Amino acid sequence: MDEIKAEQEAILEEFRQMGDSFGCYSYLLGLAGLLPPCPEEVKRPENAVKGCQSHVWLHAWAEEGFFRFQADSDTYILKGLLYLLMNVLDGRPLEAAAAAELYFWKDPMLLGSFDDHRQKGVGYVAATLRRMAGELLHSGETFADPGGTGTSPDKS
Template sequence: MNTEATAREAERAIVDEFAYFGDWTERYQYLIDLGRRLPPLPPELMTEEHRVHGCQSQVWLVAEGDARRLEFRAASDSAIVSGLIALLLRVYSGRSAEEILATEPTFVQAIGLAQHLSPTRSNGLAAMLKTVRAHAERALAAA
């Protein structure tokens, strides 16, 4: 459940939060803490159908709703990737398909994630974003 009214507001709040941390050790720890707070994904949803391909870690992402409002739930077997999921859900879950598609993940660059993620984690983040956008596109097409 998002407390921010828009995806852009969620991104600004994330950027503000990460600005509090002086170095990347603290930022990684914050990411891990965010991931630990994700609600668990029921094992019956951890299926091939919901698996995000392109991630080195195991990632499952479930979309529910329609073009007016899409809710996402997700999980990973990696602590840092779980934190990345928490950020993505904060920005994109509970939004309309149009807002999801109109919102580029500017927070990734703004907080320095782009420079500090390993290539495999960057690829995984891109795969998760692509999956979220694909769900939004399908919801719009079905509307």
């Protein structure tokens, strides 16, 4: 099993132990606090994924062939999900991040009711991250970490 899949399976296992979906969502509130602080300059309109009721900001760059990103949201539940996406994708090789099959939030035990159909929910955020990884892979460019908060990749 590849590492991206293994990380998602670990997330699912953790959530399945929550008992019910209220427990899962309450847990996401706790995870929100673990999302690394996002510099204000990242929260620019060009980095925004705007939904009807929530905003997400994403900024990605390549670091020595690895995919790095910063993210934030104005809602705690989405912050918690961004933290999980960061565990799954941040610091992975660009090629692996661009090709990743991302699915953990679709599990009915977990977040099956997320508003993926609106193309503005977590599915859209995940697809945007994959696209960013693909663009970085093909451009061959290495962007500076704008907030200075990035650390060396610890995943491979």
